[in-house]
Amino acid sequence: MQMMTFQIETEDRLGITHDVMESFLSFQLDIVKMEVRPHFIYLKTHSLPFDIQDPLCRHITQTSGVRRVNLIPFLPSELHANELKTTLATISNGVILVDSNLRVNTMNRAAETLLQTDEKRYKGMELPTLWGMKKEDCERLMQKETSPLTIYIKKTQVIRVVADFYPICMSEKYDDLQGWVVVFRDLQQVNEWIQSVQRSEMTHFEEIIHESEGMKNCIQTARCVAKSDVTIFLSGESGTGKELFARAIHYESLRANGPFIPINCAAIPEQLLESELFGYEAGSFTGASKEGKAGLFETARNGTLFLDEVGEIPLHLQSKLLRVLEEKSIRRIGSNKVIPLQFRLVTATNRKLGEWVKEGKFREDLYYRLHVIPIEIPPLRERECEITLLANHFLQKTCELVRRPVLHLSEYARQQLYLHDWPGNVRELQNVMERSVYLCPDHEIEIHQVSISPSRNGLDRSEMFETVGLKPHLEQTERRIIKVTLEQNKSIRQAARQLQMSHTALLKKIKKYNL
Structure with a gap:
């Protein structure tokens, strides 16, 4: 049956609500719902024909203190309920509203789908019963803000979720608890979100800009061994793209859904490196976290650990790293518990570790343990055919970043790039192109001269011509x-x-x- 809702704007007068109701009763009309708010009275009744609507509205407006009468689609409470219902329906997380006795009042569509239920079955059911757990266990979980838990939908079907519990109270003292809002997420969905974020940071071999035979050989070797768990040893000068290779190897491997954990061994102080790699138990040393901490070896479980500048690891830690690789397990600092590991190791260095071994700066046994699949990335000066390709790539990327039309390189600028010996390799070339874009006037469509640092020999371009002819x-x-x-x-x-x-x-x- 259709309904009508009247919005009656009034003055603040004692007894005005009673007088307005008398108008409806004088027409022998049933009031289905009524709400009163400051200066407004809302009345819901069955739908009326026009020959009754008009006289009724005139009768109401003749009441002392009534300013105007309007017809509206919903009562304010109904509008609020519809807004809340629509909001809950659009939320991808499961949301359950329960009263102070943990009885379910309502839940959104995502929760119904996840729990495989509907309003007829869950309405009035206690939350512990819905989740297949004891009431005391449920109450204990709700004392925490966030908690992982297992929900038993059927005897043979369970789902793992992470739930957040928000008390509904009128004050911050929580002494007038009216119920709870429970928000929960399927752990499988959470893991898929994490993987989608990681996929956005993926680097594929196809994305590595190359043309030289040297780079083609490096990529071919890396691709050949990417799907195995063999240790890969990347070497090359600083700025040649060793981490780019490591990421491409990871995302081409069978561990692509796991984490990629990069760590620069030269950037972490020697006294902290061991705790970062191995982790520690609570109270293991002064300043240690009370909860303890998992090391990067553990964090990289089922993924890839990339140790950049591996040659900077101190000698006393090199023996521990060798043991980890041989035993596939670790012990946290301050613990005797053996933790099994499953990760893929990729290392990189810009040092001549073979010479360091002869000088006693690096353990020979560890060197050969890491040096299983060596891949030496050639410096940019040996990949001259790629200089223009890379320069144009960085040029386009930077122009898009600063939202200006793509600039082009003049012939003179290209000659500058070819005459430079690139001690900083690809990283230096990227910096040069970014600098050149930022320094190029807005009205220019071509970079006439790149902003480049002097070469290793300290001579600029004009000095080179004057010196050598x-x-x-x-x-x-x-x-x-x-x-x-x-x-x-x-x-x-x-x-x-x-x-x-x-x-x-x-x-x-x-x-x-x-x-």
């Missing part, structure tokens, strides 16, 4: 062109045809430049 630069350019062409072709004869020179002449050039 033109011939060495011509030879250097010729060598680079021949080298790139050889890398792009399968045979010397194909390269000679591309360079428009004889096969014999190209062989002489190859011998001359030791290519």
Whole structure:
């Protein structure tokens, strides 16, 4: 049956509500619901024909203190209930409202789906019964703000959730408890969210910009062993992209759904490195957390641990690391309990660890334990064919970041990039391109000159020409062109045809430049 709701705006007068109700009674109308708020009276009745509506509204407005009468769709409480219902329906987490006796009043659609129930079955049921647990266990859990728990839907079906409990009180003293709001999330869904965040940070081998044979070989080797758990040893100068390789290996592996834990061994003080790696029990040393702490070995469980600058690990910790790799287990500092481990180890260094072994700075047994699959990433100066590719990539990325049209490199700027020896490798090139974009005037569409630091020899571009003359630069350019062409072709004869020179002449050039 259809209903009508009257909104009656009034003055603040004693007895005005009674007088308004008399108007309805004089028309022999039943009042289904009524709400009173300051300066407003709301009355709900059955739907009325127009020949009764109009006289009724005139009769109400003649009441002393009544200002106006309007027809509205809902009572304020109904509107509030609809808003709350819609809000609860759109929340992806399960929400349950219970009274002070833990009886369920209502729950949202997500909770019904997760618990496989409906209003007919749960209305008035006690929360412990709904969750398949004892009442005292449920009350104990609700004393905590957040708690993981197991819900028994059926005898053979359980779900693991994390629940938050919020008391409904009129004051902050919690001495007038009226009920609880219980918000819970399926742990499987939480793990899927975590994995989706991790996937957004994924690096795939296809995303590593490369063209040189050296980089192709590195990627091929890394891909070949990515799906196994073999230890990989990445070496190369600072800034060549060792962590990028480590991430690509992780997300190509069978542990891609697990965590990727990077740690720079050179960035952590020696006295803290052991506790960070191995963790510790409560009260193990002065300043230790009262709850203890899991180490990075544990945190990397079912994932990949990336130890960057592994050569900086102190000698006394190298023996412990070797034991971890051999026994696949650890003991936290201050504990005798053995914790089994399951993780994949990838290490990296920009040091010549083979020489450090001879000098006694690095353990030989650990070196060979880490050096199972060595991958040496070539420096940027040996990948000259990639300089322009990488420069354009960083140029586009930075222009998008600062929201300006993509800039182009002038011929002079390209020559600057080729003449630089890139001691900082790809990281330095990225910084140079970012700096050049920020320093380029807004009206320019081309970068005429990149903002680049002097080379290792301390000479800028003009000084180099004045010092060594033109011939060495011509030879250097010729060598680079021949080298790139050889890398792009399968045979010397194909390269000679591309360079428009004889096969014999190209062989002489190859011998001359030791290519």
